[in-house]
Amino acid sequence: MSKTPTSLSAADLAQRIDISAVQTFHAEADIRSLAALAVENGFIAAHALPNFVPLLRSLVPAGGRTLVGGPIGFPSGGHMTAIKVAEAAALREAGADELDMMINVGRLKSGDLNYVRDEIAAVIEAAAPVPLKVILELHHLTDTEIETAADIVASSGAAFVKTGTGWTPAAATLPRIRLIAAVVAGRAGIKASGGIRDLATVAEMVALGVTRFGINTASAIELVKQVDALPGGRLAIAPANERA
Numbered sequence: 187m188s189k190t191p192t193s194l195s196a197a198d199l200a201q202r203i204d205i206s207a208v209q210t211f212h213a214e215a216d217i218r219s220l221a222a223l224a225v226e227n228g229f230i231a232a233h234a235l236p237n238f239v240p241l242l243r244s245l246v247p248a249g250g251r252t253l254v255g256g257p258i259g260f261p262s263g264g265h266m267t268a269i270k271v272a273e274a275a276a277l278r279e280a281g282a283d284e285l286d287m288m289i290n291v292g293r294l295k296s297g298d299l300n301y302v303r304d305e306i307a308a309v310i311e312a313a314a315p316v317p318l319k320v321i322l323e324l325h326h327l328t329d330t331e332i333e334t335a336a337d338i339v340a341s342s343g344a345a346f347v348k349t350g351t352g353w354t355p356a357a358a359t360l361p362r363i364r365l366i367a368a369v370v371a372g373r374a375g376i377k378a379s380g381g382i383r384d385l386a387t388v389a390e391m392v393a394l395g396v397t398r399f400g401i402n403t404a405s406a407i408e409l410v411k412q413v414d415a416l417p418g419g420r421l422a423i424a425p426a427n428e429r430a
C-alpha cells in the first residue's frame with residue numbers, strides 16, 4: 187500500500203483525480219472539453235459514458251499523464267452479467283486504460299453474494315489487462331452491506347473499491363471511508379467519489395488511505411486551483427491518527 191503523503195501540491199492532487207463527464211446531459215462538446223482540461227491540468231484520468239470513450243481516446247494521447255476511463259453497467263449496476271462482460275470487452279477494445287464497474291446492488295441486498303462475486307470475476311477477466319474499479323454506491327447501502335461489498339471487491343483482484351457514481355446524493359462520508367479502509371486493509375485501492383467538493387474532505391480522505399478521487403470536471407479544477415492558492419501551494423495531510 188502506498189505511503190500516505192504529508193502534503194500534496196496542485197499537480198500531486200491532479201494526479202489523484204479522475205475527472206468525468208458521465209451524466210445523462212453530457213454532450214460531445216463536454217467530452218472535448220473534458221479531454222482538453224484533463225491533459226492541460228494533468229489529471230490522472232478522464233472518464234466518459236461508454237459511447238463517448240472512443241472519442242475520448244482519440245483526444246487523449248496514449249502513454250501520457252492522463253488515462254482514459256469508462257463505466258460498466260452504469261449507473262444502476264442492474265444489467266445482466268453478460269451485458270457487463272460485453273461492455274468491458276468493448277471498452278477495452280475502444281482503448282480504455284481503466285474501467286469502473288457498478289456492482290449489482292440488488293443482488294448484494296438480496297444476499298446473493300456468489301452472484302456478486304462471480305460477476306466481478308467475470309468482468310475482471312473480460313477487462314484484463316485493463317484494471318477494474320468496482321463502484322459500491324454507498325447511498326443505497328447499510329454499513330454492514332458496505333463491509334460485505336468492500337470485502338468481496340478487495341478479495342476479487344479488482345484494483346479499487348469506489349464509493350459512488352455521482353448519480354446519487356453524496357454518501358462518501360469520512361466514517362464510511364474509514365469503514366472501507368479497515369475492511370480493504372491494503373488489498374485494493376480506494377477511490378472516493380460522489381459529491382466531493384472541499385479540500386478539507388480531500389485531505390481527511392487521503393489520510394484515511396484514499397489514493398484516487400472521482401470528481402466532476404468543474405469541481406476538480408476548482409479544488410486544484412484552491413491548492414495552488416494555499417500557503418506554499420501545498421495541501422497539508424495530517425496523519426489520520428492525529429486528527430481530533
Ligand SMILES: O=C[C@H](O)COP(=O)(O)O
Pocket residue numbers: 205206207208350351352353379380381382399400401402405
Ligand atoms: O466519479 C464519479 C463521478 O464522476 C463523481 O461525480 P461528482 O463529483 O459530480 O459527484
